[in-house]
Amino acid sequence: MKLPLMPKATAVWLINNTALTFEQIAEFCGMHLLEVQGIADGEVAVGIIAQDPVINGQVTREEIQRCEKDSKARLNLIDQFIIKGTNKKKAARYTPIARRQDKPDAIFWLLKNCINISDSQIIKLIGTTHSTITAIRNKAHWNMANLRPKDPVLLGLCTQTALDDLMTNLNKEGRSSSNKSH
Numbered sequence: 312m313k314l315p316l317m318p319k320a321t322a323v324w325l326i327n328n329t330a331l332t333f334e335q336i337a338e339f340c341g342m343h344l345l346e347v348q349g350i351a352d353g354e355v356a357v358g359i360i361a362q363d364p365v366i367n368g369q370v371t372r373e374e375i376q377r378c379e380k381d382s383k384a385r386l387n388l389i390d391q392f393i394i395k396g397t398n399k400k401k402a403a404r405y406t407p408i409a410r411r412q413d414k415p416d417a418i419f420w421l422l423k424n425c426i427n428i429s430d431s432q433i434i435k436l437i438g439t440t441h442s443t444i445t446a447i448r449n450k451a452h453w454n455m456a457n458l459r460p461k462d463p464v465l466l467g468l469c470t471q472t473a474l475d476d477l478m479t480n481l482n483k484e485g486r487s488s489s490n491k492s493h
Contacts, residue, residue: 314340321340
């Protein structure tokens with residue numbers, strides 16, 4: 312899947328400055344149609360600064376004009392700016408300020424429900440620090456009395472597939488270590 316740099320910022324610009332359909336913008340930016348409609352309604356991507364993909368050299372003005380004339384046509388990235396969809400997963404994730412306070416609850420849930428989970432697996436899954444995990448594991452976290460175990464998927468800190476993959480790996484590791492002990 313070919314995506315532009317900063318897809319939401321690009322979508323904001325395309326919505327505000329072109330006559331492209333929501334479907335064209337959604338496909339070009341790798342977003343869901345409803346998310347693009349939410350951006351147009353002002354409900355999604357509030358505060359995101361629009362990025363002009365023409366100035367960034369990701370698409371040409373002629374390409375946009377071609378697609379504006381034909382609603383079935385799809386925008387194409389200039390080849391030098393193609394980012395593979397798989398690389399997108401490796402980039403550092405931004406956690407909104409409102410969600411950061413939920414991380415200790417998610418860590419507590421993981422430690423309670425995944426007994427043999429390592430700190431590095433938690434860090435990779437929800438993006439936290441080793442010291443926070445250690446403090447919760449040792450019940451020395453500054454807010455331990457108020458922590459409640461909450462599913463990180465329901466908190467929006469990770470995807471269900473990422474959590475399922477982690478659980479599968481933990482189950483495999485648990486079975487292989489139990490086979491070695493017998």
